[in-house]
Amino acid sequence: MIKKITIDQLMPGMFVHQILEQKGTLTVKSQGKVTSTDVVNALKKRGVKTLAIDTDKSFDVSEYLPSASSDSAENKPSEKTLPAIKTVSLEKELTRASKLHQQGKDIQKLLLASVQKETPFDTSIPKAFSNKLVESVDRNPDALLCLTKIREKDDYLLEHSLNVAILLANFGKYLGMSEEEVQDLSYAGFLHDLGKIKIPDEILHKPGRLTESEMEVMKGHVKHGVDYLESMDIAAPLVRAISEHHERLDGLGYPAGKKGDAISKAGRMLAIADMYDALTADRVYKPGMSSQKAFSILMSDAPSRLDKALVQQFIMCLGVYPVGSLVLLSNERLAMVLEQKDSPLTPVVKVFYSVRNSHYLTPRDIDLSVDKTVNIVKAVIASDYKIDVNGFFERSVSIG
Numbered sequence: 001m002i003k004k005i006t007i008d009q010l011m012p013g014m015f016v017h018q019i020l021e022q023k024g025t026l027t028v029k030s031q032g033k034v035t036s037t038d039v040v041n042a043l044k045k046r047g048v049k050t051l052a053i054d055t056d057k058s059f060d061v062s063e064y065l066p067s068a069s070s071d072s073a074e075n076k077p078s079e080k081t082l083p084a085i086k087t088v089s090l091e092k093e094l095t096r097a098s099k100l101h102q103q104g105k106d107i108q109k110l111l112l113a114s115v116q117k118e119t120p121f122d123t124s125i126p127k128a129f130s131n132k133l134v135e136s137v138d139r140n141p142d143a144l145l146c147l148t149k150i151r152e153k154d155d156y157l158l159e160h161s162l163n164v165a166i167l168l169a170n171f172g173k174y175l176g177m178s179e180e181e182v183q184d185l186s187y188a189g190f191l192h193d194l195g196k197i198k199i200p201d202e203i204l205h206k207p208g209r210l211t212e213s214e215m216e217v218m219k220g221h222v223k224h225g226v227d228y229l230e231s232m233d234i235a236a237p238l239v240r241a242i243s244e245h246h247e248r249l250d251g252l253g254y255p256a257g258k259k260g261d262a263i264s265k266a267g268r269m270l271a272i273a274d275m276y277d278a279l280t281a282d283r284v285y286k287p288g289m290s291s292q293k294a295f296s297i298l299m300s301d302a303p304s305r306l307d308k309a310l311v312q313q314f315i316m317c318l319g320v321y322p323v324g325s326l327v328l329l330s331n332e333r334l335a336m337v338l339e340q341k342d343s344p345l346t347p348v349v350k351v352f353y354s355v356r357n358s359h360y361l362t363p364r365d366i367d368l369s370v371d372k373t374v375n376i377v378k379a380v381i382a383s384d385y386k387i388d389v390n391g392f393f394e395r396s397v398s399i400g
């Protein structure tokens, strides 16, 4: 498919079919695959403004972006979106965020135990915790986002809801929601899967596909959670969003089979963050997929099942290479994305592993928007290289 994009949307991996608009008269070779950010920069320098790309020959990242010719408001990112202002350095915030992350897992454990025993819990604790998460995201969103990528394989149930809360705090802020709305959204994320504790372990942790009858049992987690939360002091719109996190726009979700507009915006956002975290999570029986693969799955579920405009905004919020994810650089080294700057293709990264020599390097930060000698080749996952990211993170990133 031929699609019109602006030069700012052009990325390595895309196949340029034709230059559509450019300043000046300098002719530019108009067809071919963009192999690096250098090519993008060269085209910018030559005044190229819009181009047609061939999505069949391109790496599928192009699908994530709204088309330049689209005037439809729903396809455009919110005009209210503003780049996050970081008031605290990543290094400083990571110390606080690490404690908060551990605290989140501890609170989640207590909540699950209360749901299992059907005893009430003091809602002021998770509520205050969610507010602290949002405060950390306000100070520097990269710290908690980094931590969402550091997983203990046996802690999925605890980490998943915490990660969804962190993702939603970022997503809500990106969409320009008010502080209170962001807090509520993050709180809903933190509580969304509590009903899972009522699902027998052999179904909950089953590697591979569930049978039809097992799936029916699994689907019950939404009702278990909602029934419990309704008996507690939780605001109705939050419970509603939680009840909708497996509903899909085509009506084929569960438990109610709600369709289209019947699903609240918060419910749609929760569905996207939930799915993204589940796809990228390392499990005991399988490694998590790369963010890019997860993005393409989310996009393939839009617009029939997921809200397309929200999926696009979610991807733009996290960036093409999300903070905490691993990338292969053109000098055959692996790096972790640490910070998103102006351009989604040139984040600040920490280089720590040589693929050529299969050994760890003394970690070094590189701002790819400044150092033009290297660029990102692709997103990768740790298991492809059998490296221990958690160990690297603890040694080199978390407490500097």
Ligand SMILES: [Fe+2]
Pocket (backbone or CB within 6 Å): 192, 193, 221, 245, 246, 274
């Ligand atoms: Fe769920």
